[in-house]
Amino acid sequence: MTTDKSKYQTFEEFGFKKDILKGVKEAGFRLPSPIQQQAIPVVMEGKDVVAQAQTGTGKTAAFGLPAMNNIEGKGAVKLLVIVPTRELASQVSEELFRLGRYAGIQTVAVYGGQSIGRQVEMVGRGAQVVVATPGRLLDHLRSKRLKRFEPSMVVLDEGDEMLDMGFLEDIEAIFQFLPKERQTLLFSATMPPAIRKLANKILKEPVAIDVTPKDVTTNVDITQRYYVMEEREREEAMVRLIDTESPGRAIIFCRTKRETDALSTTLVSRGYASKALHGDMEQRQRNDTIASFKKGRVDLLVATDVAARGLDISDVSHVFNYHIPFDPQSYIHRIGRTGRAGKKGMAITLVTPLEYKELSRIMKVSGAPIKYKEIPTLNEVRKNFMDDLLSKLEAQEVLDEALQILDLVNDADQLFEVASRALSALMDAKEIAGPDRIGLNSQQVQNMIRRAKERTGPYGRTQKGSRFNRPGSRSGGRPGGKGPKGAGSRPGGYKKKGSS
Ligand code: AMP
Numbered sequence: 001m002t003t004d005k006s007k008y009q010t011f012e013e014f015g016f017k018k019d020i021l022k023g024v025k026e027a028g029f030r031l032p033s034p035i036q037q038q039a040i041p042v043v044m045e046g047k048d049v050v051a052q053a054q055t056g057t058g059k060t061a062a063f064g065l066p067a068m069n070n071i072e073g074k075g076a077v078k079l080l081v082i083v084p085t086r087e088l089a090s091q092v093s094e095e096l097f098r099l100g101r102y103a104g105i106q107t108v109a110v111y112g113g114q115s116i117g118r119q120v121e122m123v124g125r126g127a128q129v130v131v132a133t134p135g136r137l138l139d140h141l142r143s144k145r146l147k148r149f150e151p152s153m154v155v156l157d158e159g160d161e162m163l164d165m166g167f168l169e170d171i172e173a174i175f176q177f178l179p180k181e182r183q184t185l186l187f188s189a190t191m192p193p194a195i196r197k198l199a200n201k202i203l204k205e206p207v208a209i210d211v212t213p214k215d216v217t218t219n220v221d222i223t224q225r226y227y228v229m230e231e232r233e234r235e236e237a238m239v240r241l242i243d244t245e246s247p248g249r250a251i252i253f254c255r256t257k258r259e260t261d262a263l264s265t266t267l268v269s270r271g272y273a274s275k276a277l278h279g280d281m282e283q284r285q286r287n288d289t290i291a292s293f294k295k296g297r298v299d300l301l302v303a304t305d306v307a308a309r310g311l312d313i314s315d316v317s318h319v320f321n322y323h324i325p326f327d328p329q330s331y332i333h334r335i336g337r338t339g340r341a342g343k344k345g346m347a348i349t350l351v352t353p354l355e356y357k358e359l360s361r362i363m364k365v366s367g368a369p370i371k372y373k374e375i376p377t378l379n380e381v382r383k384n385f386m387d388d389l390l391s392k393l394e395a396q397e398v399l400d401e402a403l404q405i406l407d408l409v410n411d412a413d414q415l416f417e418v419a420s421r422a423l424s425a426l427m428d429a430k431e432i433a434g435p436d437r438i439g440l441n442s443q444q445v446q447n448m449i450r451r452a453k454e455r456t457g458p459y460g461r462t463q464k465g466s467r468f469n470r471p472g473s474r475s476g477g478r479p480g481g482k483g484p485k486g487a488g489s490r491p492g493g494y495k496k497k498g499s500s
């Protein structure tokens with residue numbers, strides 16, 4: 001299931017028409033996501049597909065692009081997408097419209113609570129794509145209201161959610177009305193027995209695709225945590241966490257080359273053996289840095305995703321996400337650098353309250369159990385350090401030379417003096433500094449999570465206001481335009497042009 005093995009590394013390689021490619025380009029997609037790499041060629045061959053993939057993985061384009069690529073001219077509904085909720089119907093219809101507009105594709109969203117007459121009219125006017133919720137669709141089909149409705153491709157999206165919501169009967173009934181000669185795709189985040197049973201009924205010799213990143217996210221050897229701080233506290237938070245964690249060997253991921261350089265310089269000035277690794281470095285310099293890290297002369301490697309790609313370094317105790325990665329796949333790749341070969345690993349992600357939305361999407365898509373923790377205060381770091389020191393002292397073997405020195409000390413006062421100075425020497429080796437408190441406390445984080453949940457729909461998606469009501473839009477409209485709050489935010493799963 002890995003991206004690297006696929007031969008489809010660009011959208012051009014799929015052989016799409018130029019109008020479809022234009023839509024892809026305008027949408028800002030640069031590289032196909034794993035589900036797109038795997039599903040698009042199979043769908044283009046006309047095969048049925050059962051795919052395990054979650055929202056945010058780019059599955060809409062994975063079925064939408066090949067389907068729309070095959071649509072010639074106007075006049076009849078060729079692609080039917082069945083989704084569980086109205087929000088999703090709007091979202092998917094909007095995405096398909098965006099990708100297919102240059103190829104002359106018209107989409108209509110069909111769901112309950114909306115004028116029946118208008119939906120019928122929009123479909124009758126020659127839309128080629130209908131995105132519908134089961135109840136309303138069945139209603140239309142039973143009353144034979146939809147004209148020119150001959151879908152040659154049917155997509156069942158979020159199958160498990162659909163069954164959880166009790167739509168199984170409706171779906172089975174809908175299929176009675178659909179052409180027997182058709183291509184059918186089933187997408188589901190999970191594959192419980194009920195979904196497999198449904199798949200057996202509606203699909204013919206389907207190709208199975210699975211892009212759920214189970215291997216890394218369920219690796220119990222990797223502890224995954226996130227910490228929340230304000231942007232201005234990021235660097236201090238990083239230093240504090242390194243101080244607390246005392247990583248053996250760590251990779252710290254940054255978003256830009258400049259950031260790797262700046263952070264590495266700070267870390268060196270704070271006494272850490274750190275080096276930056278990024279794409280602008282000469283090959284020799286890169287190799288030297290990697291060799292130093294492998295040999296343990298450098299403990300902290302501050303790197304960009306691109307520079308760290310393909311690095312095979314074992315024994316990494318910690319992965320720090322100084323900045324959250326752009327998409328779930330990168331998160332998985334990053335944290336997969338630790339916890340290898342049965343060893344324990346720690347993956348730590350820093351986020352600002354604004355970035356929390358990205359983090360929760362990564363958690364949802366990857367299923368990664370990332371737990372919140374408060375950034376330790378300066379006093380806690382000191383206490384940790386002292387506890388550490390005490391346990392190290394307890395474990396320390398007593399050397400003959402030390403006994404010889406103690407022999408020279410003859411009274412208790414002097415003994416106390418020597419012990420105090422010896423401890424001070426050990427503590428001096430480590431500078432513990434900075435503000436006492438960094439980042440948001442538990443209460444503030446709970447409020448932040450609550451607010452984020454309020455902004456998202458019942459299925460964890462950011463609810464969008466419909467843009468279908470705008471004049472000139474070709475999609476089915478939502479009367480009154482009562483879009484839920486949080487309108488307009490993009491649930492984007494992949495890096496868009498200019499987003500960095
Ligand atoms: P989906 O899983 O279809 O809901 O897609 C999640 C988000 O990722 C949507 O906002 C898409 O526009 C975006 N997206 C899908 N594929 C790509 C891609 N290859 N590159 C960049 N963004 C993408």
